[in-house]
Amino acid sequence: MATTGETQPAKHQEVGHKSLLQSDALYQYILETSVYPREPESMKELREVTAKHPWNLMTTSADEGQFLNLLLKLINAKNTMEIGVYTGYSLLSTALALPEDGKILALDINRENYEIGLPIIEKAGVAHKIDFREGPALPLLDQMVEDAKFHGSFDFIFVDADKDNYLNYHKRLIDLVKIGGVIGYDNTLWNGSLVAPADAPLRKYVRYYRDFVLELNKALAADPRVEICQLPVGDGITLCRRIS
């Protein structure tokens, strides 16, 4: 789940879960039956530490973390990138999925939050796979696009940051992911707001980013360079497999 640091819409605060499922009980069933019992101890610890942080609604949900972990194993990912780290829940789920010599280039404008999770990542023995860079992602992606050695070099890229830049990211990431590799864009169902009536009482940030997410979804659906699948996991994740 990726949002800004602001509070979620009231409905989501009331239901207290991070899913687009309409049934709290069903979501709880998924967590308790299939997710929490299989969640690695380190991810549980990081989830609990993050829950105490004031911006905790930004964190990736446990079911999405489990999904990412399995997906990375299914595609045998080794070299990956993550844009939007926060305290590192999706980063840790990625690091645990990669082989010992796997790599994650992790980008975020905020190192302080990354450092909340770092001791847990270190204790889990996977910190050596992570190359964290503090700063806005776009200029770094521009540098990488300039350098042919990065072209087609990533097996998987997870984007969970500033929604108003997703299309800018896509323009660059399409060169950086390998053919057959996958880019995952998070929050592509944007709190369910994409189909809300024009006069619906949406939070300011939800309304602001909604148009960017709508535009992204349209652009991805029309992009012949990728095969796509939009999954209602967490706040919606769109997987794009590069085919040309």
Ligand SMILES: C[S@@+](CC[C@H](N)C(=O)[O-])C[C@H]1O[C@@H](n2cnc3c(N)ncnc32)[C@H](O)[C@@H]1O
């Ligand atoms: C929703 S959080 C990421 C959640 C994270 N994936 C997790 O599992 O907890 C979004 C993150 O994007 C970062 N961010 C926002 N704008 C950014 C930018 N231009 N470049 C890099 N990171 C950015 C924020 O600092 C924040 O930590």
